[in-house]
Amino acid sequence: MNLQTISALVLRYLFLYTRTPMRMVELVFWPVVDLVVWGNVTVFIQKNTNPEFGNFVLFFLGGMILWDIMFRAQQGVAISFLEDVWTRNLLNVFVAPVRTTEYVSATFIVGFLRIVVTAIVLSLISWFGYTFNVFTLSWWLIPFFANLMLFGWSLGMISTALILRWGQAAESLAWAIPFFFQPAVAVFYRVEDMPAWSQPIAWCFPPTYIFEGMRDVMKSGSMNWSYLWTSAGLNLLYLALAGWLFLWILNLTRKRGLLTKFATQ
Amino acid sequence: MSAPPDTREVILEARELTREFDGVKALDRFSFQLHRGEVLGLLGANGAGKTTAMNCLLGLTLPTGGDLFAFGLELQRHRIQILQRSNFSSAYxxxxxxxxxxxxxxxxxxxxxxxxxxxxxxxxxxxxxxxxxxxxxxxxxxxxxxxxxxxxxxxxxxPELLMLDEPTASLDPDIADKVRKVVRKVQRERNIGILYTSHNMRDIEEVCDRVIFLHKGRIVCEGTPAQILARSSSSSLEDVFIKIARDGEIVDEA
Incomplete structure (x- = not known):
């Protein structure tokens, strides 16, 4: 892998964000809307229940913020690819000396940068608006963010692969795919509260362990370490599978001659 | 008397290149060589196979048969090294x-x-x-x-190898003329090998050293613009183009 190539591709996406401020608005606007809705619901519940439960429901805000971290990482990968499609630049990139791994790495970095922006904005608003300090999660935040980012990257690669296969008609998948998983990964409720048949499914996904862990940390200040290791192990598996799917579909589009139609449409 | 063989280095070569789409051959055993410092025009009507050939050469579409080499390296295996020494521009x-x-x-x-x-x-x-x-x-x-x-x-x-896909499409005659001149100037100064597709026969006459006419994925005519004109009774390359597009061959070839 050539670091200069990766930095050039990242530079291209950063230029895009500086040239089109509306993209920065998008990066901040929806997370803030989510935060305000969930923040107000939390305040409503706090005022109408006993103080102990009122304190407990802060996990809604924690869940919402961590979910957004994962979503932004996925978007960093999928939307970066779509930016090249929308601007008819994909062909230029594919006929330049850019390895697939370099291209994907650049989108990962963009995903990471999106996370940083979103995390800072949400942390500040939740602290000042709802007295929810995300840093009460302490050092746990780092493995939480890292694991959710890894799963976001995997979903980003899967979204991109499906768009590559089915063209721009499938571009809504870039936004929809994370939400296929949202009910299953126990963002706002415990796994034990899910229907019995769905609980084994929930434990198949890395974010489930993170959201369960977050609730444990908020409740007791610590969590089961095995959750973190299981999440990390599953993430490696999903990254490998998503990477394989992406490469397989990229090769398939080359074999079928779909790439050029897609790149110039 | 046939022209002496070109002794310049071969920088791009297709051997029996074939590409099928759902049983239809867009390219049928297409072979050619491009030499260093040469401008080779790839001509043909819409659907003749030019774009498919270009896409195979760029590694965007995988051929169903045949081999591709650039700078003596097999294209699929050494794609990045080849692309570092090449470049591409398209009107599309x-x-x-x-x-x-x-x-x-x-x-x-x-x-x-x-x-x-x-x-x-x-x-x-x-x-x-x-x-x-x-x-x-x-x-x-x-x-x-x-x-x-x-x-x-x-x-x-x-680049040592440049692929230009209809670079003057949608340009007015003045700008098209400037583009042709600058391409030729840079190409001569830097001894670049260029594969050039165009539907503009003025482009071909002014820029290309040699041309290949494709019809239904096969080469039907090859040579310098002057040689091709000499072989047909046509007065211009445009007439040759039209004959090939309609009949698939230069019917009155000597």
Whole structure:
């Protein structure tokens, strides 16, 4: 892998964000809307229940913020690819000396940068608006963010692969795919509260362990370490599978001659 | 008397290149060689196989048969090394319209590992007489300006092999003439091998040293523009083009 190539591709996406401020608005606007809705619901519940439960429901805000971290990482990968499609630049990139791994790495970095922006904005608003300090999660935040980012990257690669296969008609998948998983990964409720048949499914996904862990940390200040290791192990598996799917579909589009139609449409 | 063999280095070669789509052969055992410093025109009506050939040569579409080599290296196995020494420009692709011209060129200069990107970009923009466009938004350029910006991108890495896909499409005669002249100038100065597709026979006559006519994925005619004209009773390459497009061959070939 050539670091200069990766930095050039990242530079291209950063230029895009500086040239089109509306993209920065998008990066901040929806997370803030989510935060305000969930923040107000939390305040409503706090005022109408006993103080102990009122304190407990802060996990809604924690869940919402961590979910957004994962979503932004996925978007960093999928939307970066779509930016090249929308601007008819994909062909230029594919006929330049850019390895697939370099291209994907650049989108990962963009995903990471999106996370940083979103995390800072949400942390500040939740602290000042709802007295929810995300840093009460302490050092746990780092493995939480890292694991959710890894799963976001995997979903980003899967979204991109499906768009590559089915063209721009499938571009809504870039936004929809994370939400296929949202009910299953126990963002706002415990796994034990899910229907019995769905609980084994929930434990198949890395974010489930993170959201369960977050609730444990908020409740007791610590969590089961095995959750973190299981999440990390599953993430490696999903990254490998998503990477394989992406490469397989990229090769398939080359074999079928779909790439050029897609790149110039 | 046949022309003496070209002894210059072969920088691009297709051997029996075949590409089928759902049983239909878009390219049928297509073989050719491009030499260093040569401009080879690839001609044919719509659907003749030019774009498929170009896409196979760029590695965007995998052939169903045959072999491709550039600089003596097998294309699929050494794609990155080959692309580092090549470049491409097409009327049908664009640089991101929402970035400034200078930003787009800087990104590609870095991708191609250009040593002093800003100086290189300035040099090429001056050569193509578009230095004033550096701070302009790419999407707001005219077709002529956009073509020249794409050519700057195509010359950034001092390519030894350049593929130009209809570079003068949608340009007015004045701009098309300037583009042809600058392509020829840079090509001669730097001894670049160019594969050139166009539907504009003026382009072909002025720019190409040799041409290949394709029909239904097969070569039906090959030679210098003068040789092809001499072989047919047509008065212009445009007439030859029309005959081949309609009949699949130069029917009155001597």
């Amino acid at each position: 692709t664009a640089l991101p319209g929402n970035l400034l011209v200078g930003q787009n060129l800087l990104v590609f200069a870095k991708i191609y590992g250009v040593k002093d990107p800003k100086a290189k970009i300035a040099e090429l923009m001056e050569l193509l007489e578009i230095s004033h466009l550096s701070k302009r938004v790419t999407g707001q350029l005219s077709a002529g300006e956009s073509t020249r910006v794409n050519l700057v991108k195509a010359f950034l890495n001092d």
